[in-house]
Amino acid sequence: MHLHRVLDTTVPGNPVAEEAVRNVLLGVMDPELGDNIVDLGMVQRIEIDPLGGDVDVTISLTTSGCPLRAQIMKDIKRRVAGLPGVAEVRVHFGEMTTEQKKNVMARARFKARDNALDTDIPATTxxxxxxxxxxxxxxxxxxxxxxxxxxxxxxxxxxxxxxxxxxxxxxxxxxxxxxxxxxxxxxxxxxxxxxxxxxxxxxxxxxxxxxxxxxxxxxxxxxxxxxxxxxxxxxxxxxxxxxxxxxxxxxxxxxxxxxxxxxxxxxxxxxxxxxxxxxxxxxxxxxxxxxxxxxxxxxxxxxxxxxxxxxxxxxxxxxxxxxxxxxxxxxxxxxxxxxxxxxxxxxxxxxxxxxxxxxxxxxxxxxxxxxxxxxxxxxIPLVEMVTCTARQFFKAAGLLNPMHNDKTRSPFP
Ligand SMILES: Nc1ncnc2c1ncn2[C@@H]1O[C@H](COP(=O)(O)OP(=O)(O)OP(=O)(O)O)[C@@H](O)[C@H]1O
Ligand SMILES: [Mg+2]
Missing domain, CATH: 3.40.50.300 (P-loop containing nucleotide triphosphate hydrolases)
Structure with a gap:
């Protein structure tokens, strides 16, 4: 029976649930911000085609020109495509409003999930x-x-x-x-x-x-x-x-x-x-x-x-x-x-x-x-680590220096 479920990777008319997509997205990290894209509030929209099983995921980035974008997209595709009932996975990117950016920064600094693990394992591992x-x-x-x-x-x-x-x-x-x-x-x-x-x-x-x-x-x-x-x-x-x-x-x-x-x-x-x-x-x-x-x-x-x-x-x-x-x-x-x-x-x-x-x-x-x-x-390729989104945002907002002086609160070690 277990075997059967694994075999059914594409069941027509039995589309994947949005919750399942969200759950696998918990495994996608923004290596720069040091947390997963769900808890960081970066997942803006998940759309599922109930007939074909295509999934469209819209992600908000702090800056749309982020070089980490390609890696985040690949990671999303690898995760979501592994779910039963999923046909094609498309990833779209939008840019956050200033307000959203501030929220994301706050979340990056203070772990969003109550049960988040307090671990020393780098986000790039x-x-x-x-x-x-x-x-x-x-x-x-x-x-x-x-x-x-x-x-x-x-x-x-x-x-x-x-x-x-x-x-x-x-x-x-x-x-x-x-x-x-x-x-x-x-x-x-x-x-x-x-x-x-x-x-x-x-x-x-x-x-x-x-x-x-x-x-x-x-x-x-x-x-x-x-x-x-x-x-x-x-x-x-x-x-x-x-x-x-x-x-x-x-x-x-x-x-x-x-x-x-x-x-x-x-x-x-x-x-x-x-x-x-x-x-x-x-x-x-x-x-x-x-x-x-x-x-x-x-x-x-x-x-x-x-x-x-x-x-x-x-x-x-x-x-x-x-x-x-x-x-x-x-x-x-x-x-x-x-x-x-x-x-x-x-x-x-x-x-x-x-x-x-x-x-x-x-x-x-x-x-x-x-x-x-x-x-x-x-x-399972090595994680690329290029700083982009957060740093650029902080710089633009004139926040970089204060953040750096306060090491304990900075998402950047
Ligand atoms: N490719 C191989 N060629 C020869 N011997 C092997 C090979 N792979 C494993 N072994 C031997 O088989 C035995 C079992 O291997 P191992 O302990 O790695 O299995 P395991 O799956 O970790 O076992 P456990 O479930 O008990 O943790 C060991 O004695 C190991 O040396
Ligand atoms: Mg063993």
């Missing part, structure tokens, strides 16, 4: 949850290797291990120290994530296994209703600082944490990991359905444990073939990569040096490099 329907398909291995590969490209990559009870990230990345609490500028205690430089890039890691007094045994106690609180703690009380990507390694089983993330961080995008077998593909479809129920964008599918290729060219499809492709097709999302079954992955995970960098010639490492390339250039 792309947040990617690595999820699957069932356990053991390689979520953590994909997270660790993708993170290492992105860092290798010179990026700063956060890794949040949301597998509270069964964390494996510290071991896989070889980051097994314990975190230190430190006070930030406002005097609030925060944990500094554990850091590991890779090439010219940097990993910032936070896991239940990194906190003093939570060995593998004690962590089991966190299972159940505490799970979401623990994830929220990681989001709010960790001094994440600058990051290009934040990868979240999801625990097996989906509902709780995914729904929590959807509420806390609606801009999260989900990558579904599956193995090539039919059964895994069906469970994975359910995970994708769950993500979409929370209005999270499903960015694509990664097939793991795909056929391995022997040096003589023979392919060994131990777990079958084609599951990733079929799932991607069924979900209407791209297949981002296929990672072959490769002993280098398991060995790298045990050694704390992901195969992606420890054995760059291995088939898995090459597949991870291709996956990283696909993510950075296409599927």
């Amino acid at each position: 792309r947040i990617v949850a690595i999820a699957s329907g069932k356990g053991g398909v390689g979520k953590s291995s994909v997270t660790a290797n993708l993170a290492a590969q992105l860092a290798q490209r010179g990026l700063t990559v956060g890794v949040l291990d949301a597998d509270i009870g069964g964390f494996s990230i510290p071991r896989m990345l070889g980051v097994e120290g314990r975190v230190q609490g430190e006070k930030d500028k406002t005097g609030r205690a925060r944990f500094a994530p554990l850091e590991k430089p890779i090439g010219s890039g940097l990993l910032k890691v936070m896991s239940m296994g990194s906190i003093e007094g939570t060995g593998e045994d004690q962590a089991i106690m966190w299972r159940g209703f505490m799970l979401n609180r623990a994830v929220q703690h990681f989001l709010e009380d960790v001094a994440w600082g600058d990051m290009d990507y934040l990868l979240i390694d999801m625990p097996p089983g989906t509902a709780d944490i995914q729904m929590g993330l959807a509420r806390m961080l609606p801009r999260t995008e989900v990558v579904i990991v599956t193995t090539p077998t039919l059964a895994a593909q069906q469970v994975a479809a359910r995970a994708a359905d769950m993500a979409r129920k929370g209005y999270l964008r499903v960015a694509g599918v990664v097939e793991n444990m795909s056929a391995s290729v022997a040096p003589d060219g023979t392919r060994y499809a131990v777990f079958g073939a084609g599951g990733g492709e079929r799932l991607a097709e069924q979900l209407g999302v791209p297949l981002l990569g296929s990672i072959p079954l490769d002993p280098a992955v398991a060995a790298g995970g045990d050694a704390g040096e992901p195969a992606a960098i420890a054995t760059p010639q291995s088939p898995a490492a090459q597949a991870f490099a291709a996956l990283a390339e696909c993510i950075v250039t296409e599927a």
